[in-house]
Amino acid sequence: METPTTRPATLDDVARAAGVSRATASRVLGGYGFASVDARDRVGAAADRLGYVPNTTARALVRGAGVRLVVAVSGTDATVLDDPYVDRLVSAAARVCAPHGVGVALEWLPLGAPAGLRRLGGDRSVCGVLLVNTTAPVLDAVPAGLRGRVVSIGTGSPAVPSFDVDNAAGAEAVLRHLHAGGRRRIAMVTGPRWLSCAERSVTAYQRLMRAAGLPVRLVTGDFTAARGGRAALEALTRWPDTDAIYAASDATALGAIAALRGRGIGVPHDVAVAGFDDIPYAAVSSPALTTATHPVARIATAAATAVLDGRPVPPVTAFPSTLVARESA
Amino acid sequence: METPTTRPATLDDVARAAGVSRATASRVLGGYGFASVDARDRVGAAADRLGYVPNTTARALVRGAGVRLVVAVSGTDATVLDDPYVDRLVSAAARVCAPHGVGVALEWLPLGAPAGLRRLGGDRSVCGVLLVNTTAPVLDAVPAGLRGRVVSIGTGSPAVPSFDVDNAAGAEAVLRHLHAGGRRRIAMVTGPRWLSCAERSVTAYQRLMRAAGLPVRLVTGDFTAARGGRAALEALTRWPDTDAIYAASDATALGAIAALRGRGIGVPHDVAVAGFDDIPYAAVSSPALTTATHPVARIATAAATAVLDGRPVPPVTAFPSTLVARESA
DNA sequence: CGCACACCTGAGAGCGCTACCACCACAAAC
DNA sequence: GTTTGTGGTGGTAGCGCTCTCAGGTGTGCG
Numbered sequence: 001m002e003t004p005t006t007r008p009a010t011l012d013d014v015a016r017a018a019g020v021s022r023a024t025a026s027r028v029l030g031g032y033g034f035a036s037v038d039a040r041d042r043v044g045a046a047a048d049r050l051g052y053v054p055n056t057t058a059r060a061l062v063r064g065a066g067v068r069l070v071v072a073v074s075g076t077d078a079t080v081l082d083d084p085y086v087d088r089l090v091s092a093a094a095r096v097c098a099p100h101g102v103g104v105a106l107e108w109l110p111l112g113a114p115a116g117l118r119r120l121g122g123d124r125s126v127c128g129v130l131l132v133n134t135t136a137p138v139l140d141a142v143p144a145g146l147r148g149r150v151v152s153i154g155t156g157s158p159a160v161p162s163f164d165v166d167n168a169a170g171a172e173a174v175l176r177h178l179h180a181g182g183r184r185r186i187a188m189v190t191g192p193r194w195l196s197c198a199e200r201s202v203t204a205y206q207r208l209m210r211a212a213g214l215p216v217r218l219v220t221g222d223f224t225a226a227r228g229g230r231a232a233l234e235a236l237t238r239w240p241d242t243d244a245i246y247a248a249s250d251a252t253a254l255g256a257i258a259a260l261r262g263r264g265i266g267v268p269h270d271v272a273v274a275g276f277d278d279i280p281y282a283a284v285s286s287p288a289l290t291t292a293t294h295p296v297a298r299i300a301t302a303a304a305t306a307v308l309d310g311r312p313v314p315p316v317t318a319f320p321s322t323l324v325a326r327e328s329a
Numbered sequence: 330m331e332t333p334t335t336r337p338a339t340l341d342d343v344a345r346a347a348g349v350s351r352a353t354a355s356r357v358l359g360g361y362g363f364a365s366v367d368a369r370d371r372v373g374a375a376a377d378r379l380g381y382v383p384n385t386t387a388r389a390l391v392r393g394a395g396v397r398l399v400v401a402v403s404g405t406d407a408t409v410l411d412d413p414y415v416d417r418l419v420s421a422a423a424r425v426c427a428p429h430g431v432g433v434a435l436e437w438l439p440l441g442a443p444a445g446l447r448r449l450g451g452d453r454s455v456c457g458v459l460l461v462n463t464t465a466p467v468l469d470a471v472p473a474g475l476r477g478r479v480v481s482i483g484t485g486s487p488a489v490p491s492f493d494v495d496n497a498a499g500a501e502a503v504l505r506h507l508h509a510g511g512r513r514r515i516a517m518v519t520g521p522r523w524l525s526c527a528e529r530s531v532t533a534y535q536r537l538m539r540a541a542g543l544p545v546r547l548v549t550g551d552f553t554a555a556r557g558g559r560a561a562l563e564a565l566t567r568w569p570d571t572d573a574i575y576a577a578s579d580a581t582a583l584g585a586i587a588a589l590r591g592r593g594i595g596v597p598h599d600v601a602v603a604g605f606d607d608i609p610y611a612a613v614s615s616p617a618l619t620t621a622t623h624p625v626a627r628i629a630t631a632a633a634t635a636v637l638d639g640r641p642v643p644p645v646t647a648f649p650s651t652l653v654a655r656e657s658a
Numbered sequence: 659c660g661c662a663c664a665c666c667t668g669a670g671a672g673c674g675c676t677a678c679c680a681c682c683a684c685a686a687a688c
Numbered sequence: 689g690t691t692t693g694t695g696g697t698g699g700t701a702g703c704g705c706t707c708t709c710a711g712g713t714g715t716g717c718g
Contacts, residue, residue: 008451008474010704021668026706033707034666053451057396058704061386062673067396067454068385068432071423081424082626084609087416090423094400094435095410101454103397103432106423118380122337124674125385125396125430145337225613251609258613279610280413280580284554284587286615297411339674350698355676362677363696387674391703453704 009050018046029054056101066127066149069097069304070120072109073132080133081108083223084251084279085296089132089153092300100308102127111194112137121146128307130300131160133195148310151303154197161313163303164197170292170321171201174246174274175208177290177323183244183272187217187235189228189256191248198248201276205246217242221252228255233263236271243271244329250275250282250291257285257328272329276321287327295319338379346375358383385430395456395478398426398633399449401438402461409462410437412552413580413608414625418461418482421629429637431456440523441466450475457636459629460489462524477639480632483526490642492632493526499621499650500530503575503603504537506619506652512573512601516546516564518557518585520577527577530605534575546571550581557584562592565600572600573658579604579611579620586614586657601658605650616656624648 015025020039027033028043029052035043046052060067071090073080080086086106094104109116109131120126121143129150131138139157142150147159156162178186188205191198202218209216217239219231231252232245247253253275257267267273267287275282275291282289299319306313344354349368356362357372358381364372375381389396400419402409409415415435423433438445438460449455450472458479460467468486471479476488485491507515517534520527531547538545546568548560560581561574576582582604586596596602596616604611604620611618628648635642 008453011706012704022705023668023670023707024666027667030706034664036666039666051447051451053448053453055390055704056452056454057386057390058673059706060673061384061390061675062704062706064673066386068430070427081420084413084416087413087420090420090433091410091416091435094419094423094433097432098399098434098436101397103426103434104419104423105427105432106420107427119382122380122382123385124337124382225609229613254610254613258615258617261615280554281583281608281610281614284558284583285610286587286590288587340676341674351675352677352698352700353696356697359676363694365696368696384674387703388676389703390705391674391676393703 009052010055011052013050014043014046014052017050018042060101060125064124066125067101068103068105068126069093069128069130069307070105070107070126071130071132072107072116072120074109074111074134074138076111078108081106085223086132088296089130089300092297093130093304096301096304097308102308109134109138111135117141117146118143130303130307133197135194135196148312149307151306151313153299153303154195156316158315161306161315161317163299163306163317164319165294165299165321166318167197167200167321168204169318170276170294171204171246172208173321173323174276174290174292174329175205177325178244178246178272178274178329179212181272181329183329184214185217185239185242186214186244186246187219187239187242188246189219189221189231189235189248189252191221191223193220201248215239221248223249223252225251225255225258228252229259232256232259232273236260236263236265245271245273247273247275250277250279250289253289253291253328254281254285257287257289268328274329278324282324283326285328290324290326290329292321292323294321338381339384340381342379343372343375343381346379347371389430389454393453395454396430397432397434397455398422398457398459398636399434399436399455400459400461401436401445401449403438403440403463403467405440407437410435414552415461417625418459418629421626422459422633425630425633426637431637438463438467440464446470446475447472459632459636462526464523464525477641478636480635480642482628482632483524485644487644490635490644490646492628492635492646493648494623494628494650495647496526496529496650497533498647499605499623500533500575501537502650502652503605503619503621503658504534506654507573507575507601507603507658508541510601510658512658513543514546514568514571515543515573515575516548516568516571517575518548518550518560518564518577518581520550520552522549530577544568550577552578552581554580554584554587557581558588561585561588561602565589565592565594574600574602576602576604579606579608579618582618582620582657583610583614586616586618597656597658603658607653611653612655614657619655619658620653621650622653623650
């Protein structure tokens with residue numbers, strides 16, 4: 001392999017150097033169709049010598065394939081993109097896409113403005129879309145041209161397959177643990193209420209509480225630590241006998257713990273706190289956080305792989321969530 | 330705008346619908362060259378009506394522009410990609426690149442194997458490279474064809490501009506705070522020793538300690554919480570009178586706090602602990618973590634913008650780091 | 659010997675777009 | 689009248705690649 005002094009080698013250069021036609025070189029390098037051993041060797045050697053790297057752009061153009069996978073995050077404003085959850089999603093997707101010559105773009109999809117989706121559907125350079133935090137109206141607005149190239153991380157629809165953690169199972173695991181620990185006055189700090197995939201754990205919470213004859217105590221959060229702290233205090237103000245808080249995310253739970261500590265309330269002695277996600281910091285918080293796993297990277301990997309492959313996928317892929325019992329509950 | 334029933338509209342379709350040539354349509358939509366008001370109106374209307382979206386791939390091909398920005402993370406093995414720091418970098422870059430029709434790819438660049446870099450240099454679909462955690466050998470291996478399209482987040486070189494937090498200033502701010510708090514036996518848990526940008530805070534630590542006539546106590550870490558915990562315990566074993574630990578990252582510091590708590594050592598009463606990064610969880614840990622800021626998203630945004638613009642940038646751009654004094658030190 | 663059928667190859671069309679170039683109309687300057 | 693812009697326009701050559709298609713060579717078989 002020699003350093004390209006002027007410009008990167010093209011397929012034509014390789015073909016010329018190997019003494020074959022461009023078609024043959026393409027066949028050899030592409031690994032399809034027939035090619036004699038001799039041709040294969042000569043082309044391979046020439047490609048090595050010239051340091052040939054296929055131009056993914058040209059390939060994509062002629063094949064009609066896309067070069068970008070768009071991660072579109074719904075939300076009321078662009079701050080939804082500041083979420084570490086989104087960071088992990090994008091990073092995992094970018095890792096899966098790299099070997100395919102596909103890059104990842106991150107966009108905010110304003111809630112109730114599906115025009116952005118239509119634009120993505122008309123963009124031939126987009127090979128697929130990962131919908132995040134999506135809602136029914138957005139799902140309904142998915143243009144026909146995007147069918148089969150768009151998946152949802154979270155809520156799905158008949159037309160859009162979904163990949164998500166089994167929210168209900170995670171909630172159930174945590175709540176049963178709380179119940180087994182003797183907690184009976186369990187308040188829940190939710191995620192944003194418009195987010196239907198997050199509502200599933202709220203629904204599970206309500207169902208379980210009612211089934212056990214326990215009071216339902218809901219406070220709205222937004223997955224952030226700051227809001228989690230305020231919500232926890234609000235719960236304790238409204239229902240002073242609350243003995244456990246189930247937070248919809250680990251960040252929320254960590255914020256709750258900090259707020260309770262600020263009030264001199266012992267965790268887990270006075271109030272148990274449990275989260276949902278099992279982020280790396282859950283293990284080293286004080287007290288160490290009891291939570292349920294949320295395999296974000298695995299979910300993003302599976303979702304990105306699905307759109308990259310283009311093969312039909314089942315309408316719903318649920319990833320198991322298991323309890324991680326630590327000290328906080 | 331009508332729903333594309335068959336295939337997305339091309340520039341030819343728009344030109345035909347507007348009754349002009351493809352060249353004129355391209356000029357209008359591209360916003361360059363001459364075009365009569367009439368032509369502008371007709372092309373604009375036709376584009377709207379057909380829901381025309383330019384094909385970025387074709388545009389990039391003819392312009393010789395890339396469509397991917399590669400985030401290449403150096404490290405001994407692929408687990409370097411699992412770092413939340415990398416997640417934030419990639420996510421911020423993907424956000425900046427999206428409006429430019431550029432996608433982000435994430436790759437591991439094996440330490441001491443610059444062949445990967447050569448491949449990126451020959452790949453015309455790559456518009457730029459963000460080198461992360463890079464080392465001198467890697468920087469030296471940057472092929473000439475990549476010059477001007479590659480920047481480093483961390484250590485740079487004459488040929489590769491760098492964007493990084495001012496590690497020395499951050500270290501100094503934290504160490505002065507520790508010193509002002511009466512701490513004199515300050516041990517440092519470093520990052521990986523081969524990582525030259527991280528070494529800058531080690532150097533600053535050594536310089537400050539020596540200048541103050543204080544002992545230098547170094548333990549090697551790797552930015553993770555788990556290793557941070559072990560390293561903190563190791564420091565306390567080797568130097569039992571240690572009264573403060575300066576950790577090279579917040580994760581390390583959080584791990585250290587957890588480990589000390591496990592040994593019944595009070596933070597900050599017995600040992601003060603300070604970190605570096607100011608991650609969201611630093612504010613809600615127990616005790617709340619004293620640290621110095623590391624504007625990761627801003628750095629990644631600036632770096633990505635630089636390669637996207639293609640304009641020459643100064644060899645070093647240092648982002649200020651300021652102390653955030655909380656409870657742990 | 660003729661035919662079918664493998665294997666192998668190169669010519670060339672075209673993906674959708676940009677940008678260079680030639681061209682035209684008209685007005686101002688010489 | 690001729691030149692010199694100046695605004696506006698269309699033809700068309702590619703960017704680098706894939707893939708169809710027509711054609712070539714050899715082998716097995718009736």
